[in-house]
Amino acid sequence: xKTICFYFQIHQPFRLKRYRFFDIGVDHYYxxxxxxxxxxHRIAERSYIPANRVLLEMIQNSGGKFKVAFxxxxxxxxxxxxxxxxxxxxxxxxxxxxxxxFLAETxxxxxxxxxxxxxxxxxxxxxxxxxxxxxxxxxKVFRNTELIYSDExxxxxxxxxxxxxxxxxxxxxxxxxxxxxxYHSVNNKNLKLLLKNSKLSxxxxxxxxxxxxxxxxxxxxxxISWIANYPENEQLINLFMNxxxxxxxxxxxxxxFEFMKALPRFAEEKRISFSTPTEVSKKMKPVAPYAVPxxxxxxxxxRDLSAWMxxxxxxxxxxxxxxIGERVHLCNDRRLQHDWLYLQSCDHFFYMCTxxxxxxxxxxxxxxxxxxxxAFNNYMNVLGDxxxxxxxxxxxxxxxxxxxSLLTTIHNQDKExxxxxxxxxxxxxxxxQPMREISSITPEQ
Amino acid sequence: xxxxxFGWEFPPHILGGLGTASYGLTKGMSxxxxxxxxxxxxxxxxxxxxxxxxxxxxxxxxxxxxxxRWEYVRDRLGSTMSHDDYYRMRDHIYxxxxxxxxxxxxxxxxxxRYPDNLLEEINNxxxxxxxxxxxxxxxxxxxxxxxxxxxxIHAKNVTGKPLVIHVHATDFDRSRxxxxxxxxxxxxxxxxxxxxxxxxxNLTRNTVIEKxxxxxxxxxxxxxxxxxxxPEIEAIQSRSGTKxxxxxxxxxxxxxxxxxxxxxxxxxxxxxxxxxxFVMAGSGDKMNxxxxxxxxxxxxxxxxxxxxxxxxxxxxxxxxxxxYVMPSVSEPFGISPLEAMQVGVPSIVSKQxxxxxxxxxxxKTDYWxxxxxxxxxxxxxxxxSMYTYLKEEGKKEVDEIKWEYAGQKVRRIYDAVCGIKQx
Numbered sequence: 112x113k114t115i116c117f118y119f120q121i122h123q124p125f126r127l128k129r130y131r132f133f134d135i136g137v138d139h140y141y142x143x144x145x146x147x148x149x150x151x152h153r154i155a156e157r158s159y160i161p162a163n164r165v166l167l168e169m170i171q172n173s174g175g176k177f178k179v180a181f182x183x184x185x186x187x188x189x190x191x192x193x194x195x196x197x198x199x200x201x202x203x204x205x206x207x208x209x210x211x212x213f214l215a216e217t218x219x220x221x222x223x224x225x226x227x228x229x230x231x232x233x234x235x236x237x238x239x240x241x242x243x244x245x246x247x248x249x250x251k252v253f254r255n256t257e258l259i260y261s262d263e264x265x266x267x268x269x270x271x272x273x274x275x276x277x278x279x280x281x282x283x284x285x286x287x288x289x290x291x292x293x294y295h296s297v298n299n300k301n302l303k304l305l306l307k308n309s310k311l312s313x314x315x316x317x318x319x320x321x322x323x324x325x326x327x328x329x330x331x332x333x334x335i336s337w338i339a340n341y342p343e344n345e346q347l348i349n350l351f352m353n354x355x356x357x358x359x360x361x362x363x364x365x366x367x368f369e370f371m372k373a374l375p376r377f378a379e380e381k382r383i384s385f386s387t388p389t390e391v392s393k394k395m396k397p398v399a400p401y402a403v404p405x406x407x408x409x410x411x412x413x414r415d416l417s418a419w420m421x422x423x424x425x426x427x428x429x430x431x432x433x434x435i436g437e438r439v440h441l442c443n444d445r446r447l448q449h450d451w452l453y454l455q456s457c458d459h460f461f462y463m464c465t466x467x468x469x470x471x472x473x474x475x476x477x478x479x480x481x482x483x484x485x486a487f488n489n490y491m492n493v494l495g496d497x498x499x500x501x502x503x504x505x506x507x508x509x510x511x512x513x514x515x516s517l518l519t520t521i522h523n524q525d526k527e528x529x530x531x532x533x534x535x536x537x538x539x540x541x542x543x544q545p546m547r548e549i550s551s552i553t554p555e556q
Numbered sequence: 557x558x559x560x561x562f563g564w565e566f567p568p569h570i571l572g573g574l575g576t577a578s579y580g581l582t583k584g585m586s587x588x589x590x591x592x593x594x595x596x597x598x599x600x601x602x603x604x605x606x607x608x609x610x611x612x613x614x615x616x617x618x619x620x621x622x623x624x625r626w627e628y629v630r631d632r633l634g635s636t637m638s639h640d641d642y643y644r645m646r647d648h649i650y651x652x653x654x655x656x657x658x659x660x661x662x663x664x665x666x667x668x669r670y671p672d673n674l675l676e677e678i679n680n681x682x683x684x685x686x687x688x689x690x691x692x693x694x695x696x697x698x699x700x701x702x703x704x705x706x707x708x709i710h711a712k713n714v715t716g717k718p719l720v721i722h723v724h725a726t727d728f729d730r731s732r733x734x735x736x737x738x739x740x741x742x743x744x745x746x747x748x749x750x751x752x753x754x755x756x757x758n759l760t761r762n763t764v765i766e767k768x769x770x771x772x773x774x775x776x777x778x779x780x781x782x783x784x785x786x787p788e789i790e791a792i793q794s795r796s797g798t799k800x801x802x803x804x805x806x807x808x809x810x811x812x813x814x815x816x817x818x819x820x821x822x823x824x825x826x827x828x829x830x831x832x833x834f835v836m837a838g839s840g841d842k843m844n845x846x847x848x849x850x851x852x853x854x855x856x857x858x859x860x861x862x863x864x865x866x867x868x869x870x871x872x873x874x875x876x877x878x879x880y881v882m883p884s885v886s887e888p889f890g891i892s893p894l895e896a897m898q899v900g901v902p903s904i905v906s907k908q909x910x911x912x913x914x915x916x917x918x919x920k921t922d923y924w925x926x927x928x929x930x931x932x933x934x935x936x937x938x939x940x941s942m943y944t945y946l947k948e949e950g951k952k953e954v955d956e957i958k959w960e961y962a963g964q965k966v967r968r969i970y971d972a973v974c975g976i977k978q979x
Binding site for chain 1: 861
């Protein structure tokens with residue numbers, strides 16, 4: 112029996128405000144609140160809220176047969192909590208049905224997996240905590256930022272105790288193979304991989320309302336029949352996309368919600384079920400290894416890192432940012448930790464992309480800046496200020512290792528002093544008791 | 557002495573140094589009691605300072621006779637020009653230009669910038685010059701920069717008065733030697749027809765003599781100067797919030813200004829000092845390349861781009877700076893280091909800049925000598941005595957460079973071409 116695995120990504124970055132050279136050292140607030148609020152309101156209204164309602168309806172009408180997974184970044188959750196908490200309520204309601212799974216990922220939707228494993232682990236942990244407190248579910252399946260994956264990242268994720276991960280079915284890696292099977296990591300047989308079916312996912316996400324597409328209009332009937340016509344042994348269809356696809360990228364006027372609503376009925380007719388990633392991982396057996404020596408992602412034509420680290424600007428910004436990661440963690444300043452997370456969102460690098468043609472148009476569509484160079488200048492100004500703030504905590508002449516050991520010594524000294532003080536107190540109070548009799552005779556002061 | 561001047565820019569709406577120099581020079585010359593100046597620009601905005609000269613807009617000069625009521629003309633021209641001037645000029649239309657596109661007042665429209673059809677605008681400008689020259693009698697015609705040379709030649713032919721052309725830049729400066737033949741043609745034509753040529757530096761004078769084959773006797777250098785600072789500008793405070801020293805490049809980011817040498821020098825300084833930030837202010841066709849270059853050198857967290865600055869922002873930037881650098885590859889004059897020195901910022905200029913000829917209290921390096929430039933930047937930001945000396949002496953020096961003196965030199969040239977004896 113074939114099964115469809117739906118998974119939606121929800122992410123919104125904290126976009127930066129116009130930050131001038133003159134603001135460096137003066138203004139330490141970097142975010143464009145107005146724009147961020149505006150955007151999340153708009154998207155919630157057009158997409159998240161109606162989509163939550165539709166999915167809930169689908170689950171109820173199908174008697175729990177329709178299933179879906181979400182991966183929601185910490186950045187998005189923070190903004191939703193502040194600006195449109197009703198979206199969170201909607202998601203909680205979905206969570207209660209038991210047909211919805213939440214996935215683990217990096218809190219800041221960051222690229223930490225590529226350069227800073229410690230930071231990566233820290234972020235995943237804080238994301239898992241956040242999901243658990245909000246939705247009462249401990250994520251069991253991992254998906255990395257923008258489905259970025261390589262063998263090395265797979266090892267890292269497996270070492271954190273995950274046995275299933277989601278990634279892209281990249282053509283240049285798969286070759287003749289089909290994404291419609293469960294795979295496993297080449298280094299580790301126990302790490303199962305669900306691969307995105309790019310063709311079908313993009314049919315919904317990008318081509319659904321495209322008049323020029325020869326398959327337009329796409330109906331649920333047609334879509335399900337394509338799946339049914341796959342060879343009998345290809346049993347797993349992974350449809351991964353942004354949640355904004357429903358309502359924002361494909362407006363409700365295009366009939367996207369009606370399309371979704373009709374899916375379970377036609378699926379049932381063709382005896383196709385829906386599953387969450389965990390169920391897939393439990394039920395199915397991996398058929399072959401998936402070897403990815405160089406990182407892949409689900410973005411752009413190349414399906415690699417070029418959307419965020421393709422040009423010299425992006426590399427420079429990325430390297431500068433992670434060069435101070437260690438320092439940031441030596442400081443206990445909460446605002447610094449916050450900014451550190453917000454500045455890591457991969458979107459900032461996405462805006463600096465200088466590609467042309469259709470991919471370039473996608474980058475420009477999402478970017479709040481006029482050009483990638485402007486995006487870079489603004490980000491580097493902010494980063495310049497941030498680095499100054501971090502460096503002002505401790506003298507830069509001391510290197511990280513030395514600083515770390517000094518901080519440990521200071522910390523331990525504190526502890527030791529406190530312990531000794533306690534001891535003195537105890538000793539004094541012990542001493543005082545026999546003294547009292549004497550003191551009553553001759554007062555000391 | 558009545559002078560008819562043709563210019564392309566006039567403050568406050570300026571795009572480059574030409575406007576600033578035109579303003580300073582005319583203001584300096586207006587201190588001479590018998591000097592009357594009519595200044596023609598393509599498109600006045602109405603907020604220009606007309607207290608010491610009269611501005612005529614080429615876009616307000618009729619070339620086709622239209623029967624319009626004076627109330628209408630008054631309303632249409634607003635504060636840019638009086639309607640009397642309009643009717644005076646309408647009486648001097650000299651040929652039928654009705655094949656040209658004109659507006660309701662019979663005027664040709666101008667952008668007042670440097671548009672793609674620049675050559676057409678230059679041509680239109682000289683058509684208009686014919687009307688103006690016939691309307692306003694003058695003793696001498698003075699053309700600023702190549703855009704207005706054809707207009708000057710036309711006016712000379714109409715009136716028979718001597719033509720002085722003012723070379724603020726040549727195409728050799730703008731293109732590092734790869735001249736545009738059309739531009740060169742216009743420049744050469746203007747120089748050949750001129751009775752006298754004023755250059756803004758000896759550097760430019762040499763270019764004019766060597767590259768345009770002009771008789772040296774016909775070419776005189778009159779160095780530019782600076783306007784004293786407005787009290788309003790004097791009161792602007794530094795806005796820099798960073799504790800680091802700030803080293804600034806300010807100008808169009810084009811090949812002529814040598815921005816890549818600044819980036820390279822910055823890279824070298826940052827290897828030795830980390831208490832310094834570099835700012836490249838301005839915009840231009842090399843900006844994106846420079847952003848990439850800074851990223852390639854991995855100094856982008858200490859190297860900032862502000863984009864185009866205007867008006868007060870320029871002085872805010874200067875006042876926030878500790879060092880000003882102008883690494884121009886070929887700069888006819890370069891007023892900006894003088895402006896920096898006025899607000900007390902030590903300056904480093906390339907030896908290939910015209911202003912280096914007259915400035916003493918600046919550091920001069922070859923534009924290509926990035927090590928020397930880095931050295932100079934490093935010593936100014938590191939040694940307080942060096943900084944203080946250049947700051948104070950530089951200010952003293954630049955306060956003595958006045959447009960009034962430059963105006964007197966120009967006046968002597970006028971007298972000579974008009975055949976008036978010197979006393």
